Amino acid sequence: MAKLVMAAVTPHNPLLWRAMRDPMPDDLAAVRKNFSTIRDTIRELEVDVAVVVGTDHIRQFFFDNSPAFIIGKAESYHGTYENEVRTFGMDYAELQGHRELSDEISGRTVLPENIDFAVSYEWRLDHGFVIPLQYVIPDLDIPIVPIHVNAALPPMPSPRRFAALGDHLRDTIERWDSDARVALLTSGHMATDVGGPKQFAGSPDPVFDAEAVGWMRDGDLEAAIHGCRFDRIMAAGNITYQYVNAITALAAMNSAPADLAEATESRFASSPFFMWRAA
Amino acid sequence: MSKYMIDKFMHSVEMSNAGVEAYVADTAGFVDAWIAASGRTDVPTGDRIFTAEERDAFVARDYETLYRLGGHPYLLWHFTEAVYTQEFNDNFGWRDLVEKYRAAVAPHGVPDFIP
Numbered sequence: 001m002a003k004l005v006m007a008a009v010t011p012h013n014p015l016l017w018r019a020m021r022d023p024m025p026d027d028l029a030a031v032r033k034n035f036s037t038i039r040d041t042i043r044e045l046e047v048d049v050a051v052v053v054g055t056d057h058i059r060q061f062f063f064d065n066s067p068a069f070i071i072g073k074a075e076s077y078h079g080t081y082e083n084e085v086r087t088f089g090m091d092y093a094e095l096q097g098h099r100e101l102s103d104e105i106s107g108r109t110v111l112p113e114n115i116d117f118a119v120s121y122e123w124r125l126d127h128g129f130v131i132p133l134q135y136v137i138p139d140l141d142i143p144i145v146p147i148h149v150n151a152a153l154p155p156m157p158s159p160r161r162f163a164a165l166g167d168h169l170r171d172t173i174e175r176w177d178s179d180a181r182v183a184l185l186t187s188g189h190m191a192t193d194v195g196g197p198k199q200f201a202g203s204p205d206p207v208f209d210a211e212a213v214g215w216m217r218d219g220d221l222e223a224a225i226h227g228c229r230f231d232r233i234m235a236a237g238n239i240t241y242q243y244v245n246a247i248t249a250l251a252a253m254n255s256a257p258a259d260l261a262e263a264t265e266s267r268f269a270s271s272p273f274f275m276w277r278a279a
Numbered sequence: 280m281s282k283y284m285i286d287k288f289m290h291s292v293e294m295s296n297a298g299v300e301a302y303v304a305d306t307a308g309f310v311d312a313w314i315a316a317s318g319r320t321d322v323p324t325g326d327r328i329f330t331a332e333e334r335d336a337f338v339a340r341d342y343e344t345l346y347r348l349g350g351h352p353y354l355l356w357h358f359t360e361a362v363y364t365q366e367f368n369d370n371f372g373w374r375d376l377v378e379k380y381r382a383a384v385a386p387h388g389v390p391d392f393i394p
Binding site: 062063194 | 360393
Protein backbone atom coordinates (compact mmCIF):
# COMPACT_ATOMS: atom_id res chain seq x y z
CA MET A 1 0.00 0.00 0.00
CA ALA A 2 1.04 3.61 -0.50
CA LYS A 3 2.32 5.55 2.48
CA LEU A 4 1.69 9.11 3.61
CA VAL A 5 5.22 9.91 4.70
CA MET A 6 4.88 13.58 5.66
CA ALA A 7 2.74 16.67 5.67
CA ALA A 8 3.75 20.30 5.60
CA VAL A 9 2.23 23.75 5.69
CA THR A 10 4.08 26.70 4.19
CA PRO A 11 3.33 30.28 3.27
CA HIS A 12 2.58 31.16 -0.34
CA ASN A 13 3.05 34.90 0.03
CA PRO A 14 3.88 35.95 -3.56
CA LEU A 15 5.79 38.99 -2.38
CA LEU A 16 8.51 36.57 -1.28
CA TRP A 17 9.33 35.85 -4.91
CA ARG A 18 11.02 39.21 -5.45
CA ALA A 19 12.14 39.83 -1.87
CA MET A 20 13.75 36.50 -0.94
CA ARG A 21 16.80 36.72 -3.19
CA ASP A 22 20.53 36.74 -2.56
CA PRO A 23 22.00 38.59 -0.87
CA MET A 24 19.37 37.32 1.54
CA PRO A 25 17.81 40.08 3.63
CA ASP A 26 18.30 39.36 7.32
CA ASP A 27 14.57 39.38 8.09
CA LEU A 28 13.87 36.66 5.50
CA ALA A 29 16.67 34.26 6.42
CA ALA A 30 14.45 32.23 8.74
CA VAL A 31 11.74 31.97 6.10
CA ARG A 32 14.21 30.58 3.61
CA LYS A 33 15.63 28.20 6.20
CA ASN A 34 12.20 26.76 6.94
CA PHE A 35 11.44 26.30 3.25
CA SER A 36 14.80 24.53 2.95
CA THR A 37 14.00 22.23 5.86
CA ILE A 38 10.82 21.09 4.16
CA ARG A 39 12.55 20.78 0.78
CA ASP A 40 15.26 18.62 2.32
CA THR A 41 12.72 16.44 4.10
CA ILE A 42 10.87 15.79 0.84
CA ARG A 43 14.15 14.61 -0.65
CA GLU A 44 15.17 12.56 2.37
CA LEU A 45 11.84 10.76 2.49
CA GLU A 46 11.99 10.05 -1.26
CA VAL A 47 8.56 11.42 -1.99
CA ASP A 48 7.07 10.13 -5.26
CA VAL A 49 3.91 12.22 -5.46
CA ALA A 50 2.52 15.23 -3.62
CA VAL A 51 -1.09 16.04 -2.85
CA VAL A 52 -1.19 19.84 -2.78
CA VAL A 53 -4.07 21.46 -0.91
CA GLY A 54 -4.31 25.17 -1.53
CA THR A 55 -6.48 28.10 -2.42
CA ASP A 56 -7.13 29.62 -5.81
CA HIS A 57 -7.06 33.38 -5.29
CA ILE A 58 -10.11 34.20 -7.39
CA ARG A 59 -8.26 33.45 -10.60
CA GLN A 60 -9.92 30.44 -12.17
CA PHE A 61 -12.75 30.19 -9.65
CA PHE A 62 -14.81 33.37 -9.37
CA PHE A 63 -18.20 34.08 -7.85
CA ASP A 64 -19.87 32.78 -11.03
CA ASN A 65 -18.62 29.29 -10.29
CA SER A 66 -17.03 28.72 -6.90
CA PRO A 67 -16.54 25.11 -5.79
CA ALA A 68 -15.99 24.22 -2.14
CA PHE A 69 -13.58 21.40 -3.03
CA ILE A 70 -12.15 20.84 -6.48
CA ILE A 71 -9.51 18.30 -7.49
CA GLY A 72 -7.32 18.40 -10.56
CA LYS A 73 -7.51 15.44 -12.94
CA ALA A 74 -5.18 16.71 -15.60
CA GLU A 75 -1.97 15.12 -16.80
CA SER A 76 -0.28 18.49 -16.43
CA TYR A 77 -0.97 22.03 -15.26
CA HIS A 78 0.16 25.45 -16.32
CA GLY A 79 1.40 27.59 -13.45
CA THR A 80 0.56 31.21 -12.69
CA TYR A 81 -1.23 33.97 -14.57
CA GLU A 82 -0.41 37.12 -16.49
CA ASN A 83 -1.51 39.32 -13.61
CA GLU A 84 0.73 37.40 -11.18
CA VAL A 85 3.72 37.71 -13.49
CA ARG A 86 3.02 41.44 -13.70
CA THR A 87 2.33 42.04 -10.02
CA PHE A 88 4.66 39.60 -8.30
CA GLY A 89 7.37 39.01 -10.91
CA MET A 90 6.59 35.30 -10.91
CA ASP A 91 7.77 32.89 -13.57
CA TYR A 92 5.46 30.70 -15.60
CA ALA A 93 5.78 27.04 -14.69
CA GLU A 94 4.65 23.64 -15.92
CA LEU A 95 3.65 21.03 -13.38
CA GLN A 96 3.11 17.34 -13.85
CA GLY A 97 -0.15 15.80 -12.65
CA HIS A 98 -0.82 12.34 -11.21
CA ARG A 99 -4.08 11.10 -12.64
CA GLU A 100 -4.09 7.74 -10.86
CA LEU A 101 -3.94 9.26 -7.40
CA SER A 102 -6.50 11.92 -8.39
CA ASP A 103 -8.90 9.13 -9.31
CA GLU A 104 -8.18 7.30 -6.05
CA ILE A 105 -9.01 10.43 -4.04
CA SER A 106 -12.13 11.57 -5.86
CA GLY A 107 -13.34 8.36 -7.40
CA ARG A 108 -13.43 7.82 -11.14
CA THR A 109 -17.11 7.02 -11.54
CA VAL A 110 -18.71 7.80 -8.18
CA LEU A 111 -17.60 10.39 -5.65
CA PRO A 112 -16.56 9.27 -2.18
CA GLU A 113 -19.26 9.52 0.44
CA ASN A 114 -17.55 12.08 2.67
CA ILE A 115 -16.31 14.77 0.25
CA ASP A 116 -18.23 16.09 -2.76
CA PHE A 117 -15.37 17.03 -5.05
CA ALA A 118 -15.79 19.10 -8.16
CA VAL A 119 -13.25 18.10 -10.76
CA SER A 120 -11.12 20.01 -13.24
CA TYR A 121 -9.39 18.64 -16.32
CA GLU A 122 -7.99 22.05 -17.21
CA TRP A 123 -6.71 24.21 -14.41
CA ARG A 124 -4.11 26.95 -14.36
CA LEU A 125 -2.65 26.92 -10.87
CA ASP A 126 -2.07 30.27 -9.21
CA HIS A 127 0.61 31.44 -6.79
CA GLY A 128 -1.06 29.61 -3.93
CA PHE A 129 0.18 26.39 -5.50
CA VAL A 130 3.16 27.48 -7.57
CA ILE A 131 5.09 29.56 -5.05
CA PRO A 132 5.39 26.85 -2.37
CA LEU A 133 6.24 24.19 -4.92
CA GLN A 134 8.99 26.31 -6.43
CA TYR A 135 10.58 26.51 -2.99
CA VAL A 136 10.12 22.95 -1.72
CA ILE A 137 10.30 21.05 -5.05
CA PRO A 138 12.44 23.51 -7.00
CA ASP A 139 12.85 21.27 -10.04
CA LEU A 140 9.08 20.65 -10.14
CA ASP A 141 9.96 17.02 -10.85
CA ILE A 142 7.47 15.36 -8.51
CA PRO A 143 3.93 14.90 -9.87
CA ILE A 144 1.12 16.54 -7.98
CA VAL A 145 -2.57 16.23 -7.26
CA PRO A 146 -3.87 19.77 -6.70
CA ILE A 147 -6.93 20.32 -4.53
CA HIS A 148 -8.47 23.75 -4.09
CA VAL A 149 -10.51 24.34 -0.97
CA ASN A 150 -12.44 27.58 -1.13
CA ALA A 151 -11.07 29.95 1.50
CA ALA A 152 -11.70 33.19 -0.39
CA LEU A 153 -15.33 33.44 -1.50
CA PRO A 154 -17.96 32.97 1.21
CA PRO A 155 -19.67 30.72 1.98
CA MET A 156 -16.58 28.61 2.64
CA PRO A 157 -16.39 25.08 4.01
CA SER A 158 -16.33 24.99 7.79
CA PRO A 159 -13.05 24.08 9.51
CA ARG A 160 -14.46 20.65 10.32
CA ARG A 161 -14.83 20.01 6.59
CA PHE A 162 -11.15 20.80 6.12
CA ALA A 163 -10.46 18.16 8.77
CA ALA A 164 -12.73 15.71 6.95
CA LEU A 165 -10.67 16.30 3.82
CA GLY A 166 -7.50 15.49 5.74
CA ASP A 167 -9.01 12.29 7.10
CA HIS A 168 -10.16 11.33 3.62
CA LEU A 169 -6.74 11.95 2.06
CA ARG A 170 -4.98 9.83 4.69
CA ASP A 171 -7.46 6.98 4.43
CA THR A 172 -7.37 7.01 0.64
CA ILE A 173 -3.58 7.02 0.43
CA GLU A 174 -3.34 4.19 2.94
CA ARG A 175 -5.76 2.10 0.86
CA TRP A 176 -4.13 2.88 -2.48
CA ASP A 177 -2.61 -0.24 -4.03
CA SER A 178 0.73 1.32 -4.81
CA ASP A 179 4.19 1.51 -3.34
CA ALA A 180 4.23 5.30 -3.74
CA ARG A 181 5.50 7.54 -0.99
CA VAL A 182 3.14 10.48 -0.70
CA ALA A 183 3.53 13.95 0.81
CA LEU A 184 0.65 16.23 1.70
CA LEU A 185 1.66 19.84 1.07
CA THR A 186 -0.63 22.68 2.01
CA SER A 187 -0.15 26.40 2.23
CA GLY A 188 -1.82 29.42 3.71
CA HIS A 189 -1.42 32.36 6.00
CA MET A 190 -1.17 33.26 9.61
CA ALA A 191 -3.22 36.41 10.42
CA THR A 192 -3.16 38.36 7.15
CA ASP A 193 -5.10 41.21 5.60
CA VAL A 194 -5.08 42.16 1.92
CA GLY A 195 -7.23 45.01 0.73
CA GLY A 196 -8.35 45.97 4.20
CA PRO A 197 -7.08 48.55 6.67
CA LYS A 198 -4.59 46.14 8.28
CA GLN A 199 -2.65 45.19 5.16
CA PHE A 200 1.12 45.38 4.81
CA ALA A 201 1.77 46.40 8.41
CA GLY A 202 3.15 43.19 9.93
CA SER A 203 0.91 40.68 11.66
CA PRO A 204 -2.57 42.11 12.18
CA ASP A 205 -3.25 39.72 15.06
CA PRO A 206 -0.26 38.28 16.96
CA VAL A 207 -2.62 36.73 19.52
CA PHE A 208 -4.25 34.62 16.83
CA ASP A 209 -0.84 33.70 15.44
CA ALA A 210 0.37 32.44 18.81
CA GLU A 211 -2.76 30.37 19.36
CA ALA A 212 -2.66 29.00 15.82
CA VAL A 213 0.94 27.85 16.19
CA GLY A 214 0.00 26.16 19.46
CA TRP A 215 -2.79 24.10 17.87
CA MET A 216 -0.30 22.56 15.45
CA ARG A 217 2.53 22.23 17.98
CA ASP A 218 0.22 20.47 20.41
CA GLY A 219 -1.77 18.51 17.85
CA ASP A 220 -5.01 19.94 19.19
CA LEU A 221 -7.47 19.49 16.34
CA GLU A 222 -10.60 20.46 18.27
CA ALA A 223 -9.02 23.68 19.52
CA ALA A 224 -7.98 24.51 15.96
CA ILE A 225 -11.49 23.90 14.65
CA HIS A 226 -12.98 26.04 17.40
CA GLY A 227 -10.39 28.78 16.95
CA CYS A 228 -11.01 29.01 13.21
CA ARG A 229 -14.71 29.84 13.38
CA PHE A 230 -15.55 32.42 10.74
CA ASP A 231 -16.01 35.55 12.85
CA ARG A 232 -12.87 34.97 14.89
CA ILE A 233 -10.61 34.20 11.99
CA MET A 234 -11.87 37.08 9.85
CA ALA A 235 -11.22 39.45 12.74
CA ALA A 236 -7.58 38.37 12.45
CA GLY A 237 -7.45 39.60 8.85
CA ASN A 238 -9.64 39.24 5.80
CA ILE A 239 -7.70 36.42 4.16
CA THR A 240 -6.70 34.57 7.32
CA TYR A 241 -9.18 31.83 6.42
CA GLN A 242 -6.43 30.30 4.31
CA TYR A 243 -4.80 29.25 7.58
CA VAL A 244 -7.51 26.59 7.76
CA ASN A 245 -5.66 24.54 5.15
CA ALA A 246 -3.37 23.62 8.05
CA ILE A 247 -6.27 21.80 9.69
CA THR A 248 -6.36 19.47 6.69
CA ALA A 249 -2.72 18.60 7.30
CA LEU A 250 -3.20 18.17 11.05
CA ALA A 251 -6.16 15.84 10.55
CA ALA A 252 -4.32 13.84 7.89
CA MET A 253 -1.51 13.24 10.38
CA ASN A 254 -3.95 11.91 13.00
CA SER A 255 -3.64 15.07 15.09
CA ALA A 256 -0.03 14.36 15.93
CA PRO A 257 1.99 17.24 17.35
CA ALA A 258 3.92 18.88 14.55
CA ASP A 259 7.68 18.38 14.45
CA LEU A 260 8.05 21.94 13.18
CA ALA A 261 5.56 24.61 14.27
CA GLU A 262 6.42 28.23 13.77
CA ALA A 263 4.96 31.55 12.67
CA THR A 264 8.10 33.04 11.21
CA GLU A 265 8.36 36.78 11.51
CA SER A 266 9.65 39.02 8.75
CA ARG A 267 8.75 42.31 7.10
CA PHE A 268 5.51 40.62 6.01
CA ALA A 269 2.66 39.15 8.00
CA SER A 270 4.04 36.11 9.81
CA SER A 271 4.62 32.97 7.73
CA PRO A 272 3.21 29.57 8.75
CA PHE A 273 5.65 26.67 8.82
CA PHE A 274 4.36 23.35 10.11
CA MET A 275 5.70 19.90 9.31
CA TRP A 276 5.00 16.34 10.35
CA ARG A 277 6.95 13.18 9.58
CA ALA A 278 4.91 10.02 9.66
CA ALA A 279 5.61 7.83 12.65
CA MET B 280 -26.21 47.79 -5.79
CA SER B 281 -24.41 44.77 -7.14
CA LYS B 282 -21.30 43.66 -5.31
CA TYR B 283 -21.14 40.79 -7.74
CA MET B 284 -20.82 43.14 -10.70
CA ILE B 285 -18.23 45.28 -8.92
CA ASP B 286 -16.17 42.15 -8.37
CA LYS B 287 -16.78 40.91 -11.91
CA PHE B 288 -15.53 44.19 -13.35
CA MET B 289 -12.38 44.29 -11.20
CA HIS B 290 -11.64 40.65 -11.93
CA SER B 291 -12.06 41.04 -15.67
CA VAL B 292 -9.82 44.11 -15.80
CA GLU B 293 -7.05 43.00 -13.47
CA MET B 294 -6.48 39.50 -14.85
CA SER B 295 -4.88 40.72 -18.07
CA ASN B 296 -2.38 43.41 -19.00
CA ALA B 297 -4.58 44.38 -21.94
CA GLY B 298 -7.52 44.94 -19.59
CA VAL B 299 -5.54 47.17 -17.25
CA GLU B 300 -4.02 49.15 -20.09
CA ALA B 301 -7.36 49.70 -21.80
CA TYR B 302 -9.04 50.80 -18.57
CA VAL B 303 -6.24 53.24 -17.77
CA ALA B 304 -6.08 54.63 -21.30
CA ASP B 305 -9.76 55.57 -21.51
CA THR B 306 -11.39 54.91 -18.19
CA ALA B 307 -14.85 56.32 -18.82
CA GLY B 308 -15.04 54.86 -22.29
CA PHE B 309 -13.92 51.46 -21.03
CA VAL B 310 -16.45 51.44 -18.20
CA ASP B 311 -19.37 52.40 -20.38
CA ALA B 312 -18.41 49.94 -23.08
CA TRP B 313 -18.14 47.21 -20.48
CA ILE B 314 -21.55 48.04 -19.06
CA ALA B 315 -23.07 47.97 -22.53
CA ALA B 316 -21.42 44.71 -23.50
CA SER B 317 -21.32 42.76 -20.28
CA GLY B 318 -23.69 44.26 -17.80
CA ARG B 319 -26.79 44.56 -19.88
CA THR B 320 -26.90 42.18 -22.79
CA ASP B 321 -26.07 38.82 -21.31
CA VAL B 322 -27.49 39.35 -17.85
CA PRO B 323 -30.85 41.05 -18.18
CA THR B 324 -31.97 41.14 -14.57
CA GLY B 325 -32.09 44.57 -13.00
CA ASP B 326 -29.81 43.81 -10.10
CA ARG B 327 -26.96 42.89 -12.41
CA ILE B 328 -26.01 46.31 -13.68
CA PHE B 329 -23.99 49.05 -12.07
CA THR B 330 -25.78 51.75 -10.18
CA ALA B 331 -24.80 55.28 -11.10
CA GLU B 332 -22.63 55.42 -7.97
CA GLU B 333 -20.79 52.25 -8.92
CA ARG B 334 -20.29 53.40 -12.50
CA ASP B 335 -18.97 56.75 -11.34
CA ALA B 336 -16.62 55.13 -8.85
CA PHE B 337 -15.01 53.06 -11.59
CA VAL B 338 -14.78 56.10 -13.85
CA ALA B 339 -13.09 58.05 -11.03
CA ARG B 340 -10.89 55.07 -10.00
CA ASP B 341 -12.33 55.72 -6.55
CA TYR B 342 -11.21 52.77 -4.45
CA GLU B 343 -12.59 54.25 -1.26
CA THR B 344 -16.13 54.18 -2.62
CA LEU B 345 -15.68 50.71 -4.08
CA TYR B 346 -14.48 49.50 -0.70
CA ARG B 347 -17.40 51.11 1.09
CA LEU B 348 -19.83 49.54 -1.37
CA GLY B 349 -18.51 46.07 -0.60
CA GLY B 350 -16.08 45.22 -3.35
CA HIS B 351 -14.10 42.11 -2.41
CA PRO B 352 -11.02 43.47 -0.60
CA TYR B 353 -8.55 41.10 -2.23
CA LEU B 354 -9.79 41.94 -5.72
CA LEU B 355 -10.02 45.63 -4.90
CA TRP B 356 -6.44 45.93 -3.68
CA HIS B 357 -4.95 44.17 -6.67
CA PHE B 358 -7.19 46.12 -9.05
CA THR B 359 -6.10 49.36 -7.38
CA GLU B 360 -2.45 48.34 -7.43
CA ALA B 361 -2.58 47.41 -11.11
CA VAL B 362 -4.24 50.68 -12.09
CA TYR B 363 -2.18 53.08 -10.01
CA THR B 364 1.13 51.35 -10.69
CA GLN B 365 0.79 52.91 -14.13
CA GLU B 366 1.16 56.30 -12.49
CA PHE B 367 4.02 55.75 -10.07
CA ASN B 368 6.79 58.31 -10.23
CA ASP B 369 9.75 59.43 -8.13
CA ASN B 370 7.44 61.06 -5.60
CA PHE B 371 4.71 58.46 -5.37
CA GLY B 372 5.45 54.74 -5.27
CA TRP B 373 4.08 51.46 -3.98
CA ARG B 374 4.43 52.22 -0.27
CA ASP B 375 2.77 55.60 -0.78
CA LEU B 376 -0.17 53.89 -2.47
CA VAL B 377 -0.41 51.39 0.39
CA GLU B 378 -0.62 54.16 2.95
CA LYS B 379 -3.03 56.29 0.91
CA TYR B 380 -5.28 53.28 0.37
CA ARG B 381 -5.15 52.40 4.07
CA ALA B 382 -6.12 55.92 5.08
CA ALA B 383 -9.02 55.87 2.63
CA VAL B 384 -10.53 52.53 3.63
CA ALA B 385 -9.84 52.53 7.37
CA PRO B 386 -12.78 54.79 8.32
CA HIS B 387 -15.15 52.28 6.72
CA GLY B 388 -14.11 49.35 8.89
CA VAL B 389 -14.83 46.00 7.30
CA PRO B 390 -17.87 46.29 5.01
CA ASP B 391 -19.86 43.16 4.22
CA PHE B 392 -18.27 42.07 0.95
CA ILE B 393 -20.46 39.02 0.35
CA PRO B 394 -22.62 39.56 -2.76
